[in-house]
Amino acid sequence: MIQLIECPRDAMQGLPDFIDTAIKAAYINQLLEVGFHTIDFGSFVSPKAIPQMRDTAEVLEMLDLHKSKSKLLAIVANVRGAEDALQFEEIDYLGFPLSISETFQRRNTNASIEQALETVETIQNLCEVKGKEQVVYLSMGFGNPYGDPYSPELVAEFVQKLDELEIKIISLSDTIGVAEPSLITELFKVQVEAFPHITFGAHLHSRKDQIEEKVIAGLKGGCRRFDGALQGFGGCPMAKDELVGNMATEKMIETLEKEGFELNLDKSELREAMKLSNSVFF
Structure with a gap:
């Protein structure tokens, strides 16, 4: 079964002009009608670091979750953010960005990798108490532009540490768009076989012209959970200055269906979401 994660938070967070709270909520409400597994809808982080996300709590109050089967995920960067997010019953997942790159970890969360792992452990304990689940993103998971050490073996070491903390969902993240299909397949194949749980x-x-080959590479490696954003909007504002867009969800859907996967999405609601995205992002 394929899990499609739609990421309006990732699409919006780097935009310089603030998107009105009501517009954010309207767009996410439309996405909730489509049938995605999860909506990565916002983040509880410093408004100085990511000013676009300063209204996440207000957006959440405006969401209509009664008819949607989609779950909600919020990104947090420290324990305080996790505690804020855990105040809301509507949130199912807390996502934490852990980096294989020491440089990027400090740039992204103002902490060392060692400190970040301690934060992951604390958040995991909080999630268990509250009945939530933590998703850890291994950023710079396919390469490193900062000169820090990188290897598939290093990725495996990080996964082992996270397994010891009983993390059940790990998202390998190509933060700057450098992943080659062969490496995508190799990384997923090794991790999926070593940690089937x-x-x-x-x-x-x-x-956009590389999306199909990357999805197929992930499938060959055993990946069945994919993050994307409609029309490929967004990118990480804490990475290199030139943002590389997210995987365009509509292209991933096309590829996955071509490969024979049934996604159970409402295509008419998807078309409406595509239309609405044009007014949100242009």
């Missing part, structure tokens, strides 16, 4: 996701950034 963990759900491994792909949070890839890509040019």
Whole structure:
């Protein structure tokens, strides 16, 4: 079964002009009608770091969740953010960005990798108390532009540490769009076989002409969870200055269906969401 994670938070967070709270909520409400597994809808982080997400709590109050089967995921960068997010029953998942790159970890969360792992453990304990689940994103999971060490073996070491903390969902993240299909397949194949009790996701950034080959590469490696954003909007504002777009969800859907997967999405609601995205992002 394929899990499609739609990420309006990732699509919006790097935009310089603030999107009105009501517009954010209207767009996410439309996405909730489509039938995605999860909506990565917002983040509880410093408004100084990501000003676009300063209204996440207000957006949440405006969401109509009664008819939707989609779950909600919010990104947090420290324990305080996790405690804020855990105040809301509507949120199912807390996502934490752990980096294989020491440079990017400090740039992204103002903490070392060692400190970040301690944060992951604390958040995991909080989630267990509240009945929530933590999703850990292994950023720079396919390469490193900062000169820090990188290897598939290093990825495996991080996964082992997260397994010891009983993390059940790990998303391998290509933060800057450098992943080659062969490496995508190799990384997922090794991790999926070594840790069958963990759900491994792909949070890839890509040019549109490379999306199909990257999805197929992930499938070959055993990945069944994919993150994307309609029309490929967004990218990580804490990475290199030139943002590489998210995987365009509509292209991933096309590829997955071509590969024979039944996604059970409401295509008419998807078309409406595509139309609405044009007014939100242009």
